[in-house]
Amino acid sequence: MRNRERVMLGGAGVLVAALLAVAPWPAREERARPAAPGAVAPAADPVPAAAVAPKRAVPARTPEPGQPAATVVPPSPGDVPPEPEVANAPPQQNDPIAEELPQTARWKLEKTEHITTLLGRDVTRLEGERQEARTRGDKARVEQVDALLRRHRVRLDELREEARVLTEAARNEPPEP
Template structure:
């Protein structure tokens, strides 16, 4: 009884995969496969109708001479009618000319005001990160997770050190931005 149920589940799985694959391919792809099969069938009689050379007779004791390979007839390319929206390919060029690249735009000046704004933004983000880490540390200590609490404390100390450096940089950039605006 269990064996029969297993086979039924396997059969249902195979059927589901087959249906899924059938729905996966679009009707256009299936039509393209049918067209390819029809072209193969149409070209098969032409190949069979090609004249064949009779096999040379070999006398007793003689080694058969190596027959030259049959000369292959040039086959015509398959021509497929263009459908609406199809674009014919461009003919290939032996040595195409090198492509011209667009000119590179000059880099915008990174003024002291610009640097000040970026540093202020980074400092604000880092401050929020420190606050989030402090909340996580408090939660970890409340849970009794001392290892996580020490890890978060180390991260907080590092971030506070970075914040101190950024605040000093903001002070310097503020002075430079003031000098820069006074010079203009």
């Protein structure tokens, strides 16, 4: 019976301490509220900003459990913020648009060769990925990579043929000014 009395006495002590800690709360809330709607609190009794700020009707949106939070990037030294719009002000003038360069056979050949190079790198990467999937025994991934490789190789053949035709056209083209 002695242990039970100690537990009861300890619980009563914790309850009294909690009541004493919570007792002044309503008094603080009443002091923070103005006397009437629209009334201003007296200057002698400053009110913290948190007590005056209106409560939000909608809780702040938090990212979903698998979604990353938004990344805030600080401005770089060369960044220029847009100027604010002013009422009744004339619209701002845009920078002139540079003329588009002529899409000659040489230009198309250069772009086609660049795309061919990138696609060739992709084929090499996929072949390595297929080999890794085979060593792991991942048959589903091997099939996926094989399908991608087939598509890439067909596109590579098309690009090489196009490059051959463009090479001939570039030879017959007059030199650039």
